Amino acid sequence: MLRQLSSLPLLFRPAGPLHRYHGSLIARFTTTTPASLKQLPPRPKPPPESEIEESFLKGSGPGGQKINKTNSAVQLRHIPTGIVVKSQATRSRSQNRKIARELLAARLDELINGTQSRTAIVSEVKKKRAASKAKKSRRKYRKLAGEKGREEKNEEEEEEEGEEEEGQEEARLHEVEGKTKTTESNNAQQTQATPQGNETR
Amino acid sequence: MPRLPPSVFWRARREISPMAAQLLPACRDLESAANELRWIRQHVRDTRSPIPPELRIWKLVEKRGRGVPLQYVLGTQPFGDLEIKCKPGVLIPRPETEAYTLYLASLLCKDQALSTTPPPSLSILDLCTGTACIPLLLLHALQRYPSLSQTSLYAHGIDISRHAVRLARLNQAHNNHLLSAPSSSSISNHVDNNPKLNFTQASIFSPNLLPILQSHSPQWDVLTCNPPYISASGFRRDTARAVRNYEPRLALIPDAQLAGLASQCKCQPEDVFYARVLEMAAVLQPRRVVLEVGGWAQALRVVDMLSEELMALYRTVEIWRDEPGAGEGRKREVVEFGGREVRVRGEGMGRVVYLYQGTEEGG
Numbered sequence A: 001m002l003r004q005l006s007s008l009p010l011l012f013r014p015a016g017p018l019h020r021y022h023g024s025l026i027a028r029f030t031t032t033t034p035a036s037l038k039q040l041p042p043r044p045k046p047p048p049e050s051e052i053e054e055s056f057l058k059g060s061g062p063g064g065q066k067i068n069k070t071n072s073a074v075q076l077r078h079i080p081t082g083i084v085v086k087s088q089a090t091r092s093r094s095q096n097r098k099i100a101r102e103l104l105a106a107r108l109d110e111l112i113n114g115t116q117s118r119t120a121i122v123s124e125v126k127k128k129r130a131a132s133k134a135k136k137s138r139r140k141y142r143k144l145a146g147e148k149g150r151e152e153k154n155e156e157e158e159e160e161e162g163e164e165e166e167g168q169e170e171a172r173l174h175e176v177e178g179k180t181k182t183t184e185s186n187n188a189q190q191t192q193a194t195p196q197g198n199e200t201r
Numbered sequence B: 001m002p003r004l005p006p007s008v009f010w011r012a013r014r015e016i017s018p019m020a021a022q023l024l025p026a027c028r029d030l031e032s033a034a035n036e037l038r039w040i041r042q043h044v045r046d047t048r049s050p051i052p053p054e055l056r057i058w059k060l061v062e063k064r065g066r067g068v069p070l071q072y073v074l075g076t077q078p079f080g081d082l083e084i085k086c087k088p089g090v091l092i093p094r095p096e097t098e099a100y101t102l103y104l105a106s107l108l109c110k111d112q113a114l115s116t117t118p119p120p121s122l123s124i125l126d127l128c129t130g131t132a133c134i135p136l137l138l139l140h141a142l143q144r145y146p147s148l149s150q151t152s153l154y155a156h157g158i159d160i161s162r163h164a165v166r167l168a169r170l171n172q173a174h175n176n177h178l179l180s181a182p183s184s185s186s187i188s189n190h191v192d193n194n195p196k197l198n199f200t201q202a203s204i205f206s207p208n209l210l211p212i213l214q215s216h217s218p219q220w221d222v223l224t225c226n227p228p229y230i231s232a233s234g235f236r237r238d239t240a241r242a243v244r245n246y247e248p249r250l251a252l253i254p255d256a257q258l259a260g261l262a263s264q265c266k267c268q269p270e271d272v273f274y275a276r277v278l279e280m281a282a283v284l285q286p287r288r289v290v291l292e293v294g295g296w297a298q299a300l301r302v303v304d305m306l307s308e309e310l311m312a313l314y315r316t317v318e319i320w321r322d323e324p325g326a327g328e329g330r331k332r333e334v335v336e337f338g339g340r341e342v343r344v345r346g347e348g349m350g351r352v353v354y355l356y357q358g359t360e361e362g363g
Ligand SMILES: C[S@@+](CC[C@H](N)C(=O)[O-])C[C@H]1O[C@@H](n2cnc3c(N)ncnc32)[C@H](O)[C@@H]1O
Pocket: A065, B090, B091, B092, B093, B094, B097, B127, B128, B129, B130, B131, B132, B133, B134, B158, B159, B160, B161, B164, B202, B203, B204, B205, B226, B227, B228, B229, B250, B251, B252
């Protein structure tokens, strides 16, 4: 089982040049927590179709003309790991199939890369950002109270610069967030059905 | 239909919103109520109206809660990558139809990939076309396929209903931007290669129709048909209330007068359209015939209706289940029928009877 997991990354490594994949891995290890979204690792690619078992969830019954339910839910099972993801985010089954594959790619990335996975890094960046925002508002408050320090001011300027750079990526992050949020709050669940390699981490 | 327990309404109100509780009688469970409420809100956000959004949402929820199908409430149904407009009076496209239409498109593409010279044209005849969901999705899928870029695609839809034909044309216009060939092929300065699509309002039982169809195309490549196939008793017994109350009977149950024909062709009243379509197939001899059916028993009855002439013409006879592509390569299911091997594909209920003049590649 252990061996199976360690050989796993090979199965769904992106089709592109390997060194790029390694490159991004190394980058991830050196910058433990990127301050800017520019340093985010690329979105993980879904595994090949031959490793996916797809099913469409719908009620029992005759189907066809006799029923007109809006059953657009798509469930995927990744055969090598047993990971199951489900999406019913949209009314379109075609769209849900794409979303489910993105979800599966993210779950596999989390399984393999753990704290260095894209999901983990995105949430780390978000946490940092929220903290810095809180800090800034505290500072603004203090500024109003008239106890501004010189050192702090420099720090602030630096941060503001960083903030602007991030601004452009903001929309992209929100898109990611939106997707995960919808998928978690109301329409797609991810169940980790017997992840065979959990004990290795 | 059993009454829902009050506790479900409580939970909907508390965990989602009072509007979800209002959707429950139609949606039947919390998950779909939450989904549909989200889709209604999205629809209101994405479309313009002088009416305030909150009021619109409330109105749509009220309508849906009364049992009107969501597709009529929102006016659309996604179908593959297309958006099909839906209006009361015309049947809403079903996910099973979407699944086999995409599967058929993949077969046609595979077939083209194998042939050394791309055919100059490919023609599709869709009987009982309704919203035109089938020919529109086929054209869309085929037109994007590189090896068909030199092939001119043509489809023709037939429906008896004036409302259907009008909606079919509306859907053609609505999806026109997705039907034109990719811009790259226009660089090579070829003749206008956009797919063509026409509709005719006619009964498929009309004796005048066959000569007209023959004049449109000397050789049809594909004949598709999703005819009314529900029996009168099946309509009462196991057809959903939203279907019975809101979708047109004309689209679901073969007309009683036509049922009189059934005794002549020695078939059950709900199978009478298949008798006619097979008769047409014997004359038009399309290379492939795709007939949607209401289940396994009906699929077998349709296979049984094949004349010796048709058996000789179509070397491949298959039954497709709801998901024809599922489980490919993992299992092989076959039934023996009248000394003929009938391949069964996919998973789910029996959904399609498929005839092909050639032999299918990739067993
Ligand atoms: C089950 S619906 C199929 C609609 C569409 N093809 C689909 O798959 O969603 C059957 C259609 O057949 C049409 N129809 C009924 N009787 C007909 C007849 N005698 N000739 C032609 N069309 C007929 C109805 O108007 C209806 O649109």
